[in-house]
Amino acid sequence: MAAALPTSGMTALGAIDHMQVPEGGALLVIGATGGVGTFAVQVAAARGIRVIATASAQLAEQVRGLGAVEIVVRGAEPLDQALRSLTPEGVDAILDVVGDHSVTRSVASAVRYGGALFSTAFSLDEQLLADERIRTANYRLDRKPERLAELTRLVTAGTIRPVTGAKLPLEEAPRALAGGIEVTGLRGKTVLQVR
Numbered sequence: 001m002a003a004a005l006p007t008s009g010m011t012a013l014g015a016i017d018h019m020q021v022p023e024g025g026a027l028l029v030i031g032a033t034g035g036v037g038t039f040a041v042q043v044a045a046a047r048g049i050r051v052i053a054t055a056s057a058q059l060a061e062q063v064r065g066l067g068a069v070e071i072v073v074r075g076a077e078p079l080d081q082a083l084r085s086l087t088p089e090g091v092d093a094i095l096d097v098v099g100d101h102s103v104t105r106s107v108a109s110a111v112r113y114g115g116a117l118f119s120t121a122f123s124l125d126e127q128l129l130a131d132e133r134i135r136t137a138n139y140r141l142d143r144k145p146e147r148l149a150e151l152t153r154l155v156t157a158g159t160i161r162p163v164t165g166a167k168l169p170l171e172e173a174p175r176a177l178a179g180g181i182e183v184t185g186l187r188g189k190t191v192l193q194v195r
């Protein structure tokens, strides 16, 4: 379980720290069912942030269980419209982990003045990065030890948990990487066991 923590967990925590979402503020996580997204939902909820998340219909309840209070089901309605009706005053921050530029672009104007729009999947183009109304970034993990320490504290306290899927022997790594979910057959981080 510990192996599933550092990269995705530190990316989620680092992005949330840099976005400076206030307690009680609203954060949209685009792509809440994967490695970074499941940590982002949990860390933000633990900080008293109102989490809105996108997820497929099958995984909506799982994401709610992680702390998202509103789910926008993928494909059910346009994300920008759903977001505007949930946050008519503007959303405080958006974290994109999917990387669909057209989606990121469609929601950018729903961020309130001074809010933040970050992507770990580098979906922000030059025009979005130049938007002076909001803080924007294609966020890259910075591996600060204090973030790993905070994640460890949160996991030890039972506040957050890594969402893990298949556990495979190390020899299966090439097959798991090449085949993805078709091989692992499960959602969550795939853990490789080194004997």
Ligand SMILES: NC(=O)c1ccc[n+]([C@@H]2O[C@H](COP(=O)([O-])OP(=O)(O)OC[C@H]3O[C@@H](n4cnc5c(N)ncnc54)[C@H](OP(=O)(O)O)[C@@H]3O)[C@@H](O)[C@H]2O)c1
Pocket (backbone or CB within 6 Å): 007, 008, 011, 030, 031, 032, 033, 034, 035, 036, 037, 055, 056, 074, 097, 098, 099, 100, 120, 121, 139, 140, 141, 142
């Ligand atoms: N910048 C950095 O330092 C850094 C660090 C770590 C990761 N990353 C990047 O961050 C991104 C996310 O990483 P991850 O580990 O969280 O990936 P992941 O576990 O594969 O999760 C991807 C998420 O995107 C969703 N998704 C995929 N295709 C979609 C689509 N067409 N429409 C809507 N949702 C879609 C998935 O939903 P379903 O489960 O429903 O398919 C899932 O929630 C990747 O691009 C990765 O390379 C960057």
